Amino acid sequence: MVKDLHVTLSGVELQNPVIPASGTFGFGQEFRPYYDINMLGSISFKGTTREARFGNPTPRIAECPAGMLNSVGLQNPGVDHVIAEELPRLREVFHQPIMANISGFSVEDYVTAVEKLTQEEQVALLEINISCPNVRHGGMAFGTSPEAAAEITGAVKRVATKPVYMKLSPNVTDIVSIAKACEDAGADGLSLINTLLGMRIDLKRRKPVLANIMGGYSGPGIFPVALRMVYQVTGAVKIPVIGMGGISSARDVLEMMMAGAKAVEVGAANLVDPCACKTIIETLPQEMEKLGIERLTDITRVE
Ligand code: SIN
Numbered sequence: 313m314v315k316d317l318h319v320t321l322s323g324v325e326l327q328n329p330v331i332p333a334s335g336t337f338g339f340g341q342e343f344r345p346y347y348d349i350n351m352l353g354s355i356s357f358k359g360t361t362r363e364a365r366f367g368n369p370t371p372r373i374a375e376c377p378a379g380m381l382n383s384v385g386l387q388n389p390g391v392d393h394v395i396a397e398e399l400p401r402l403r404e405v406f407h408q409p410i411m412a413n414i415s416g417f418s419v420e421d422y423v424t425a426v427e428k429l430t431q432e433e434q435v436a437l438l439e440i441n442i443s444c445p446n447v448r449h450g451g452m453a454f455g456t457s458p459e460a461a462a463e464i465t466g467a468v469k470r471v472a473t474k475p476v477y478m479k480l481s482p483n484v485t486d487i488v489s490i491a492k493a494c495e496d497a498g499a500d501g502l503s504l505i506n507t508l509l510g511m512r513i514d515l516k517r518r519k520p521v522l523a524n525i526m527g528g529y530s531g532p533g534i535f536p537v538a539l540r541m542v543y544q545v546t547g548a549v550k551i552p553v554i555g556m557g558g559i560s561s562a563r564d565v566l567e568m569m570m571a572g573a574k575a576v577e578v579g580a581a582n583l584v585d586p587c588a589c590k591t592i593i594e595t596l597p598q599e600m601e602k603l604g605i606e607r608l609t610d611i612t613r614v615e
Pocket of ligand 1: 359383385446506507
């Protein structure tokens with residue numbers, strides 16, 4: 313059963329729409345013992361900042377019945393190390409387009425990291441995270457105001473030579489207004505949603521489970537929220553949207569694409585089953601067959 317899984321994002325062709333979400337796949341190496349990562353559509357690597365970051369104090373993970381909370385705090389080795397060490401190692405084993413996920417705490421932070429990563433040959437797409445809920449300054453603060461989102465988008469677009477996808481926060485009343493602000497400021501596409509701000513309390517200690525008190529909720533529990541937001545945003549903008557939030561099966565991929573997404577990212581599922589993306593890609597043709605779908609690009613937005 314041969315099915316056409318190709319999708320295109322701003323002129324960048326992917327062999328299939330499945331992209332491990334930033335922060336759930338490192339820089340790919342940890343997953344190599346489990347399968348040939350070259351089968352993925354792309355990889356969105358760990359959110360990279362201008363300087364190296366140690367991240368938040370532990371505990372920074374809390375399990376929940378239908379997902380998990382994280383308050384990692386953008387731990388990463390910094391853009392120079394990523395370019396010198398991680399990208400060359402990844403290049404040896406991964407020959408598909410790479411998506412560079414970039415975070416920052418000021419406009420200058422974003423611009424500096426983009427200026428460097430946009431020059432990397434295998435980096436085909438830039439995903440600008442304006443939605444991290446786990447840092448006090450920057451992060452989500454940029455993604456919860458249309459003006460700030462537009463400012464970062466405009467600044468990054470001025471230096472980027474690759475398509476710019478702004479990664480949006482669901483922790484807003486009106487995600488459509490943020491999406492439109494990014495589109496108007498020149499974004500080539502959007503990624504949504506990042507995690508939902510949440511919290512757990514340890515009953516015995518009567519204290520928050522997470523050292524940072526709150527964290528970002530991800531996993532199957534957020535799928536209907538993500539789907540709703542992707543549907544609303546794709547109905548309001550013309551630029552492509554990458555849908556994410558709780559995707560854990562091929563059927564979820566098809567549902568997200570029917571909501572309007574051109575490709576998808578798989579996040580928390582990688583932490584439950586390291587082969588989640590492999591299984592999704594391998595079972596997509598069977599699920600398409602059951603639904604009479606020949607090409608993924610044939611899936612039209614349901615009205
Ligand atoms: C983190 O590193 O805190 C997670 C990144 C994010 O949610 O944007």
